[in-house]
Amino acid sequence: MLRERVADDIYIFTSDLYVKVTAGVIFTSQGVVVIDTLLFPQETSEIVDLVRRKSKSGVRYVINTHSHSDHVYGTYLFNGAEVIAHELCRQTLQKCGEEELSEAKEQIPELAEVQLRLPSLTFNEELILRLGDKTLRLLHTPGTTPDSIVVYAREDKVLFAGDTVMPVPYIVDGDRLELMESLRAIAKLSLDNIVQGHGGVLLRGEIKGTLKSSIAYLETIYNRVKEKVEAGAPRDELRRIGIESCGKSRIPLDGLVQDLHQANLEVLYDQLIPGES
Ligand SMILES: [Zn+2]
Numbered sequence: 001m002l003r004e005r006v007a008d009d010i011y012i013f014t015s016d017l018y019v020k021v022t023a024g025v026i027f028t029s030q031g032v033v034v035i036d037t038l039l040f041p042q043e044t045s046e047i048v049d050l051v052r053r054k055s056k057s058g059v060r061y062v063i064n065t066h067s068h069s070d071h072v073y074g075t076y077l078f079n080g081a082e083v084i085a086h087e088l089c090r091q092t093l094q095k096c097g098e099e100e101l102s103e104a105k106e107q108i109p110e111l112a113e114v115q116l117r118l119p120s121l122t123f124n125e126e127l128i129l130r131l132g133d134k135t136l137r138l139l140h141t142p143g144t145t146p147d148s149i150v151v152y153a154r155e156d157k158v159l160f161a162g163d164t165v166m167p168v169p170y171i172v173d174g175d176r177l178e179l180m181e182s183l184r185a186i187a188k189l190s191l192d193n194i195v196q197g198h199g200g201v202l203l204r205g206e207i208k209g210t211l212k213s214s215i216a217y218l219e220t221i222y223n224r225v226k227e228k229v230e231a232g233a234p235r236d237e238l239r240r241i242g243i244e245s246c247g248k249s250r251i252p253l254d255g256l257v258q259d260l261h262q263a264n265l266e267v268l269y270d271q272l273i274p275g276e277s
Helices: 041-054 087-107 176-187 204-230 235-240 257-272
Strands: 002-007 010-014 022-028 031-035 059-063 082-086 121-123 126-131 134-140 149-153 158-162 193-196
Touching: 002 193, 010 041, 022 041, 022 134, 022 193, 031 041, 031 126, 082 087, 087 121, 121 126, 176 204, 193 204, 204 235, 204 257, 235 257
Parallel strands: 031 059, 059 082, 082 121, 158 193
Antiparallel strands: 002 010, 010 022, 022 031, 126 134, 134 149, 149 158
């Protein structure tokens, strides 16, 4: 697992085992905040170990950026912490969490010990958390999922973006227009780093261009799929719309971005064919 330090008190962990999913740790004089966890307990345990070594007070809050299993399943390892998320994240986990977890356990034996933890502190639009000399703004940024939030560490100018910022924007569980709006809101923040939900940390010089190309990508895929639908093309033809022709690289996440891209096209196709919604 990769561990990086993006500011004096801020560490980022990137999984080797599952699609480069990331988690962040912020140390403050009034306790530690963990932002997202990793899918496999053995990897999240490395975060627990770092906190044990570096802080007496332990983890005070775990923030879930959205309800997807790859980000929330390690939450149970932070026993005494209060769990913060969007209200919709709590509702989603309450409704589907146990069932999805038992299915996941059947497929992935390493998850045997995982327990579901529901967020206990939730919000709708914005929550500001002040700890020591840190101000964390939690903002609702729907689009990838309806319950997505980002965490802006104001003094350090670091944004923990969850899956709202990824090497390719992903709309299969969400909404394209909402995601575009959320990305525009992020572009207005003063930022030195963006921690993506999957993949490498974006540095200051890359942020503007990346957000711009993500917004353009969401516009382009819509137009490209619309052309196909209007020409009466069958679903198979979506394969001809390559990710690079929509302005995004095909390399990140070991090439998995191409599958995410294809899934985006298919969901748009289903929305656009006449007679279906
Ligand atoms: Zn994810």
